[in-house]
Amino acid sequence: MEKDSLESTANILKLLGDKTRLAMMGLLIKNDCCVCEFVEIFKMTQPAISQHLRKLKDAGLVKEQRRGQWIFYSLNRDHRSFPLVQDVIRHIPDQEEKIIQLEQQGLRITCN
Amino acid sequence: MEKDSLESTANILKLLGDKTRLAMMGLLIKNDCCVCEFVEIFKMTQPAISQHLRKLKDAGLVKEQRRGQWIFYSLNRDHRSFPLVQDVIRHIPDQEEKIIQLEQQGLRITCN
DNA sequence: TGCTTATATAATAAATTGCTTATATACGTT
């Protein structure tokens, strides 16, 4: 298996070592999401969400793509440390439920 | 596979998201180590090392065992999140080299 | 064009982290 340096691994883990960002990654491995969905799911202010996404983006773990009014985030599956990310996500509960709840509240479609 | 809660996983990752602690875990998966060995390997002060070990111990990731004058640390392989720890460590370079260097310097035996 | 919505960024404040130095504790040896 490809090994990453100690330092880069520690940096990835530091990013994932936050409940919100870890859940974001768990969501993104199943669905692309836009900022307003994260705001709704995590009940956090929009700037707080944007700043977490910024950190993930700066590390190259996520990509952004504008779709009209919205900016959708997705996992960068080409990242050197993506296998590590995948392994980590396997250890957390499935996050898709949060998306389903959002859909049931009719809040998913606000971004489609 | 057993899944840990999002929160407990994030807490583990936060601990591993530090270069020194991550390397410590990488070392401990191969050998028990005492504090003075870590001090030598990481070129850090003894209190700094002790504080990192304290965090790992508080989380239950490592155990300590006194052997005469020395206190040896070892991984707690019974920890609920040990499989996660193992998976993470698989992604970093082998740390045993550091122990070998220590032995070559004759510094390993100071703790035997 | 002007308004609304979605998002980013900047400034700031509070909490946390990781080190340092100083000191305490525990064991082994003389």
Add this chain to the structure above:
DNA sequence: AACGTATATAAGCAATTTATTATATAAGCA
């Protein structure tokens, strides 16, 4: 008992982190 070595703990401090509020930017629509 006194001393030296190994380790832990406490206090203090600088750097980092994470949130908040305020503001800027960009797209869609009346």
